[in-house]
Amino acid sequence: MAVFEYTALTARGKNVAGIVDADSKAVAQGKLRQQDLFPVSLTRIETRSQGKRSGAGIAMMRVASRIRSSEIAMITRLIATLLSAGFPLVAAVSTVVGQTRSTSFQRVLSRIKDALEEGSSFADALAMHPHVFSPVYVNMVAAGESSGTLEIVLERLADFAEKREETKKKIQASLAYPMMMAVIGFLVLVILLTYIVPGIIEIFSDLNQTLPRPTRILILVSDFFKSFWWAIVLSPLLVMGLVYFVRKTEKGMLFTDRVMISLPIAGKLIQKLIAARFSRTLGSLLENGVPMLTALKITRSIAGNQVVSDLIGTAIQSVEQGGELGETLSKSRFFPTLASRMIKVGEKSGKMEKMLEKSADLYERDVQTALSAATALIEPIIILVMGVVVGLIIMAICLPIVEINQLIV
Numbered sequence: 001m002a003v004f005e006y007t008a009l010t011a012r013g014k015n016v017a018g019i020v021d022a023d024s025k026a027v028a029q030g031k032l033r034q035q036d037l038f039p040v041s042l043t044r045i046e047t048r049s050q051g052k053r054s055g056a057g058i059a060m061m062r063v064a065s066r067i068r069s070s071e072i073a074m075i076t077r078l079i080a081t082l083l084s085a086g087f088p089l090v091a092a093v094s095t096v097v098g099q100t101r102s103t104s105f106q107r108v109l110s111r112i113k114d115a116l117e118e119g120s121s122f123a124d125a126l127a128m129h130p131h132v133f134s135p136v137y138v139n140m141v142a143a144g145e146s147s148g149t150l151e152i153v154l155e156r157l158a159d160f161a162e163k164r165e166e167t168k169k170k171i172q173a174s175l176a177y178p179m180m181m182a183v184i185g186f187l188v189l190v191i192l193l194t195y196i197v198p199g200i201i202e203i204f205s206d207l208n209q210t211l212p213r214p215t216r217i218l219i220l221v222s223d224f225f226k227s228f229w230w231a232i233v234l235s236p237l238l239v240m241g242l243v244y245f246v247r248k249t250e251k252g253m254l255f256t257d258r259v260m261i262s263l264p265i266a267g268k269l270i271q272k273l274i275a276a277r278f279s280r281t282l283g284s285l286l287e288n289g290v291p292m293l294t295a296l297k298i299t300r301s302i303a304g305n306q307v308v309s310d311l312i313g314t315a316i317q318s319v320e321q322g323g324e325l326g327e328t329l330s331k332s333r334f335f336p337t338l339a340s341r342m343i344k345v346g347e348k349s350g351k352m353e354k355m356l357e358k359s360a361d362l363y364e365r366d367v368q369t370a371l372s373a374a375t376a377l378i379e380p381i382i383i384l385v386m387g388v389v390v391g392l393i394i395m396a397i398c399l400p401i402v403e404i405n406q407l408i409v
Contacts, residue, residue, distance in 0.1 A: 005044075005103065008037040015040075018098060018106065067105045067132055073161035075100060075109070080154035089150070090116045108132050121145055135298045136160075136281055143289040153288050160284050167276075167364055174371035178378040185386045190232060192393065193225040200397055211400055218396035250306075257306040261334050269370055274308050275339040276363035283356030292319060307334050339363065 006028070007017045025042055032039050075096050082092035090113060097109045108129050115125035123142035126133040137157060144153030201219055211219075225232065246252035261267050261274075278299055285295035293316060300312040315328040326344030329335045339359050346355030 005107075006032060006037075006042045007040045008032055009040060010038075011036050017103065067102055067108070069161055070165055071100050071102055071105055072132070072137075073158050073165065075105070076154050076161065077158035080151045080158060083151035083154070089122060105132075122150070135301055136285060139290050139294065139298055140285060140288045143285075147289055156284060156288060160280070163280070164277075167368070170368055171371060174368070174375050178375055178382065181379065181382045185382055188386075189389060190225060190229055192390075193222045194229050197222045197393065197397070198226060212396070212403065214392070214396040215400050218393060254306045254310075261305055261307055269367060270305070271334060271336055272363045272367050272370075274303065274305055275336045276360045276367065277302070277304065278308070278312075279339060279356040279363065280360035283353050283360060286356070287353040292325075296325075311335060336363070 005017075007015060009015060025044070028042055029039050078096045078099060079089075079092045082095060083089065087095065093109060093113045093116060097106055097113065100106060100109070111128070112122075112125040115128060116122065121142070122145055123138050126141055127138045130138075140153050140157055141150065144150040197218065201215075201222065243256060247256055261270050263270075281302060282295055282299045285298060286292065290298070296312060296316045296319065300309050300316065303309040303312060311329065311332050311334065315325050318328040319325055324344065324347055326340050326342075326347055329343060330337065330340035342355045342359045343352070346352035349355075
C-alpha cells in the first residue's frame, strides 16, 4: 500500500494537510472525499524499499531534528494504550499516524507501518530510523516483543521520555532567566560605553586640565569599545565556533569534555547530571530484560561526555571478564562516589534496577536543587556587578565636574 501526502480544502474552505494510505492516487482521492476533504495536491511518498534506492535515509536525517521528543513520547503512550485495548500492532500504528502535527513524523510512522505489513518486527522497523528512535528505544521494544510485554514496555518508554523531557525543561527554565539577564546587562554596557559615554566625555575634551585617573581609564575603555565593539560582540560566537571545530576531533572532544567535567562547581553538577542519565537509562534497559553488556553498550553511546564514555567502556571490559560494574566506576574521580556505591549495593543484593532508579531520582533532584540555588545566587550577583560598573562610570564622569567647581570657587 502506498502513502500519499496531501493538501486539501474542507467544506468551509480551510486548508489542511496530512497523509493518507491508499493503493493508488484515485483511491486516495476517494478516501479524502469521504472525509469531506477536497484535494488540492496529492504526492506519493516513497516506500521503505524506494527510500533505500533514492537516499531516504539521508532525508530522514534532515527531518529528524524537527521531530520533538515530546511527540515521540505521546505517540508511544498512544500505541501502548491501543495495544492494551486489544488493537493489533499494525492497526495501532496506523491509527496514530494522524495524531501528530509533524508531517515528518507522520512519514516515519507510515514507513514503520509499511515495514510491519511486510513482515518486519516492530524493533526492526524502528531501527530503520536511527535518527528518530534511539538505541535505548529500539532495544527496549525488542525486549518487549521477545517477552510478550510490548504494551508495558511502551508505557515505560513513555514514562522514561516524559521524565527526561521534564528534567530538561526544568534545567532550561532555571538557566533561562540568569542567561537573559547576563546578555542584556552585557549589551547595555556595550551601548553605554560605545554611544552614551563618548558624548558626555566630549565636554571635557576642550579643557586644558589634567583629568582624574578614573576618567582617563574610562576614556580608554570607551575608545576601545567604540573602535572594537564588533569584536567584543562577535567574540562569544568565535569562541563557540572554535570549540565546535576542536570537538570535531577525537582528542579535542576528549580534552574539552575533561575540562568541562573538571570545573570546580559546574563540573560536579555535570557529573551528577551524567550519573542521573546513566542510572536512568541503564535501569530502564535492565528492567525491560536487556542483557547487561548490551545495556552498558547502549548507555555508553548516550553518555554525553567522552571521559565518562571511556569509563563505561572500561567497565564493559571488566564485566565481560567477570568483574563488578560498581567497583570499576568507583575507581574514577569523574563518577560520583555515592552512585557507584549504590550500584555496588544493587549488585550484591540482586536489586540493581531499583538501586539505579533511586540513584537517578536522587541525582535529578540534586541537580534541580543546585540549579535553583545557583539561580537565586546569580541574579543578585549580576545586579550587583552592573550596579558597581555603572557606579564607577558615574564616578569617572562626575570627578572632573567636581574639580572644575573647586577651581571656579
